[in-house]
Amino acid sequence: MNVIIIGKNQKKIRIDKFIINKITNISRNQIQKYIKTGSILVNKNIIKNNYIIKPYDNIKINIPLKIKEKVNLYPAEKINIDVIHEDNDILIINKPPGLVVHPGNGNQSGTLMNGIKYYLNNSYLYRCGLVHRLDKDTSGILIIAKNNNSQKNLNKQFYLKTIKREYRALIWGKIPNEYGIIEGFIKRDPKNRKKMINSSFNNHGKYSITYYNVIERFNKYLTYISCKLGTGRTHQIRVHFKYIGYPIFNDILYSKRKLFFKKISKKYKFFFKECFKILPRQALHAQSISLIHPNNGKKYYFCCPIPDNFNKVLKLCRKLFNHNNIPCNIK
Known part of the structure; x- marks a missing residue:
């Protein structure tokens, strides 16, 4: 006590x-x-x-002042980690798609967290320094705190929303506005515990807000966008664009291919099937992040490129729909 x-x-x-x-x-x-x-x-x-x-x-x-989670009992494993920046306080990595961030039921090894423990020589870190997460099939920037002071500082920055994150996504359909805001209350889907749902009413959900800008349009079929998070909820971007009727391209959990294939002419169906093979996961990438360094107080900005398979799909879309491709300024 x-x-x-x-x-x-x-x-x-x-x-x-x-x-x-x-x-x-x-x-x-x-x-x-x-x-x-x-x-x-x-x-x-x-x-x-x-x-x-x-x-x-x-x-x-009346709680234990020194908390150790089960996750710290998981073994350190040698996993290739793409380090963008490292100093005594933070580690910035480019997470590849297909890599689970932390151990859980059914995947107690082979996760990013196991790799981080190995990379940091088995150092004890609360939650292995995680201050935010990315879905398994989402690629991009992830911050790791290397000590408790950094973790507390970064957690506070996330809480105060001073950390800024930008994502790139390819969505189904021709979204009407060049930029917009999506908001609502996100909670777990009672019919499917793996999914989240968005509601315009506060029925036990967490408030969420996403800002988006159109970068390019590919005919009436796809739109390439930039997203900035006002909040950081589970599956937020995926849930929000599903909610407004423009789900993330090839997001198996939140979009049904059959529904969109009904709207696609026969000459394009083979093209999109090939795109699914090239990019066999949701077209969502954490592009950049800005933060205040927890030690020296300076503002840092980090960015990582679009993965090759995502970029290849974009290039194919530009080539096929070039006459209807309308580049837009990101605001």
Whole structure:
């Protein structure tokens, strides 16, 4: 049991944010779970996650101060890692498609996290330094924190939305606007636990917002876009574009090929089948990220190129639909 008495000059702050600055090796999500279960009390009362602490509050924290997750018991494995940048505090990598980020049921080895442990010589890192994730079949930029101070700093930057991320995606259809905003509330699909769904109503979902700009159009069939995240929810970009009727190209989980093949003329069906073979996963790539370095306070920007198979599909589309290709400025 740990007891904290709030001083008279304490500024107003949410209790979960306050605690994460007091305890190392713990995530904000874990703190919120402990609050819900009553393991964290204020003035002997159970409170909500958004409780604002007040001067002289008595906070009782009945949780282990040194948390070790099962993930840290997984073996280190030699896996090729494409390092874009590395220093004493952060590791920026280009994750290839098809690589699972962290161990779980059915994939306790062969993941990026196993490779990170090997790369860092089995160093103990809370969650192996993960501060955000990418889906298995999404490629691109990923940040790894190399120490606890960096992880706390980067987690705070994600929470305050000072970290900016840009994605590139190829979507089905001819989206009408050159740029736009998609928002709603994302939650797990009760009919399929592997999927997420978006709703315009706050029915137990998490608020989410995505900004997009059109880069190129390929006839009425495909649109190449840039996306920037206002929030970072599970499958957010994939769910949002499914929600508005323009799902990610070759996203098996969120789009049905048969529906789109009904709208495609026969002369183009063979072309798209070949594209599926070239790019056998969703056409989504984490292109760039900007952040404030957790140690020196300088602003950093990192970018990684579109993977070869994704780029090949784009080139084939440009060649076939060249007369209808309308490049647009990214805003």
